[in-house]
Amino acid sequence: MEKISIALLGLGTVGTGVYKVLKAQKEDMARKIGAELEIKKILVRNLEKAAGKVDDPGVLTNSWQEILDDPQIQIVAEVMGGIEPAGTYILQALEAGKNVVTANKDLLAVKGKELFDAAGRKGQDLLFEAAVAGGIPIIRPLKQCLAGNHMTEVMGIVNGTTNFILTRMLADGMEFQEALDLASRLGYAEADPSADIEGLDAARKVAILASVAFHSRVTLEDVYTEGITKITATDIRYAREMGYTIKLLGVAKETEGAIEARVHPMMIPSSHPLASVKDSFNAVFVHGDAVDDAMFYGRGAGELPTASAVVGDLFDIARNIRFGCCGRISCTCYRNLPVKKIDEVTSRYFLRMQVDDQCGVLASISSVFGSNGVSLAQVIQKAKQQDTAELVVITEGVVERHFADSLKILKGLSIVKEISAAIRVYGD
Numbered sequence: 001m002e003k004i005s006i007a008l009l010g011l012g013t014v015g016t017g018v019y020k021v022l023k024a025q026k027e028d029m030a031r032k033i034g035a036e037l038e039i040k041k042i043l044v045r046n047l048e049k050a051a052g053k054v055d056d057p058g059v060l061t062n063s064w065q066e067i068l069d070d071p072q073i074q075i076v077a078e079v080m081g082g083i084e085p086a087g088t089y090i091l092q093a094l095e096a097g098k099n100v101v102t103a104n105k106d107l108l109a110v111k112g113k114e115l116f117d118a119a120g121r122k123g124q125d126l127l128f129e130a131a132v133a134g135g136i137p138i139i140r141p142l143k144q145c146l147a148g149n150h151m152t153e154v155m156g157i158v159n160g161t162t163n164f165i166l167t168r169m170l171a172d173g174m175e176f177q178e179a180l181d182l183a184s185r186l187g188y189a190e191a192d193p194s195a196d197i198e199g200l201d202a203a204r205k206v207a208i209l210a211s212v213a214f215h216s217r218v219t220l221e222d223v224y225t226e227g228i229t230k231i232t233a234t235d236i237r238y239a240r241e242m243g244y245t246i247k248l249l250g251v252a253k254e255t256e257g258a259i260e261a262r263v264h265p266m267m268i269p270s271s272h273p274l275a276s277v278k279d280s281f282n283a284v285f286v287h288g289d290a291v292d293d294a295m296f297y298g299r300g301a302g303e304l305p306t307a308s309a310v311v312g313d314l315f316d317i318a319r320n321i322r323f324g325c326c327g328r329i330s331c332t333c334y335r336n337l338p339v340k341k342i343d344e345v346t347s348r349y350f351l352r353m354q355v356d357d358q359c360g361v362l363a364s365i366s367s368v369f370g371s372n373g374v375s376l377a378q379v380i381q382k383a384k385q386q387d388t389a390e391l392v393v394i395t396e397g398v399v400e401r402h403f404a405d406s407l408k409i410l411k412g413l414s415i416v417k418e419i420s421a422a423i424r425v426y427g428d
Contacts (some may be wrong), residue, residue: 010080017307101131109204116331123327127313135305149288160280161196198227210252224263243273343401348425
């Protein structure tokens with residue numbers, strides 16, 4: 001049986017998962033790929049600490065050069081994370097003629113072009129299924145299964161921490177901080193959750209998804225990003241009353257020869273498939289001209305789900321090595337489309353404000369919207385408290401800069417005491 005030697009960079013949560021999955025697959029590996037994948041080296045920082053995680057501590061090393069100089073190692077699986085030294089290691093591995101699997105969304109969202117250019121020059125595979133949505137297959141479907149489509153929209157719930165928080169706020173009536181504290185206690189949130197709750201983790205994934213779906217390079221800095229820290233239990237309750245569910249969505253669209261790439265809270269109809277995605281689960285919803293709508297759903301993170309995607313890529317490369325066809329699906333960013341700024345995008349809005357409870361207030365507010373080209377689809381006056389009324393409006397589709405202009409004027413009116421919430425609503 002042919003043996004293909006691989007090196008694993010990192011033995012943290014994902015690296016340990018990859019090690020476990022490869023062990024579990026050993027019996028079936030020969031039938032699945034016609035070869036045996038052998039972990040020859042695992043790069044770790046602390047040899048003593050890592051020794052208890054593997055059967056044979058002899059595979060452990062803290063020398064990258066030892067891996068790079070070994071001609072028998074044909075595949076490098078990078079699961080250490082971070083921009084550096086991971087970026088340098090991947091570039092050096094590709095230049096040395098090794099194929100690479102990575103789960104590194106941070107690196108790909110910032111330096112993807114440099115890495116894929118290197119892979120293309122050397123005719124090597126650079127696969128990254130695990131970089132977006134963990135164990136959910138989405139990169140390979142977009143690149144291969146759905147290649148016969150012109151994709152026009154890719155959107156989804158791609159961060160489990162924020163989805164867990166919003167689910168608990170909806171189901172249990174919790175405020176944001178209470179739900180975040182629960183997520184931390186249960187292990188769904190990092191010690192520093194800012195990358196999740198501020199939307200940065202999702203933005204990295206949207207940059208990758210948009211690049212793959214629309215064949216044009218989108219980087220992290222192109223993605224408008226807004227987190228969920230301002231969402232309140234009151235907003236959740238209003239959304240439910242109006243037939244909506246609030247989710248942190250990553251949205252990428254191709255419209256009018258340009259790309260929209262954004263991450264922000266959004267009210268989606270409770271009948272939409274994404275509205276039923278709860279707790280730490282992820283889902284990606286795509287629209288193509290041939291396939292129409294399709295949704296991919298599952299565990300978006302975790303040791304074994306993410307390892308599942310990494311091992312799938314390892315198997316793919318092993319097959320390519322056997323048949324001499326590595327590099328057959330290289331970077332697909334052959335277009336150069338502009339990415340819209342957020343103020344150019346058209347959105348619908350849910351706006352909740354506290355206003356004076358007196359005649360003429362609604363007329364004044366409607367006049368501000370009208371003078372800025374904002375049409376109102378729905379207006380509801382809710383609770384009254386002393387001389388203050390809560391006013392809720394939902395707009396028709398409006399260019400973001402026109403809505404922002406309206407908001408600026410409203411904040412300056414004496415009759416408006418507070419803008420309590422401004423949340424985008426799914427739909428044109």
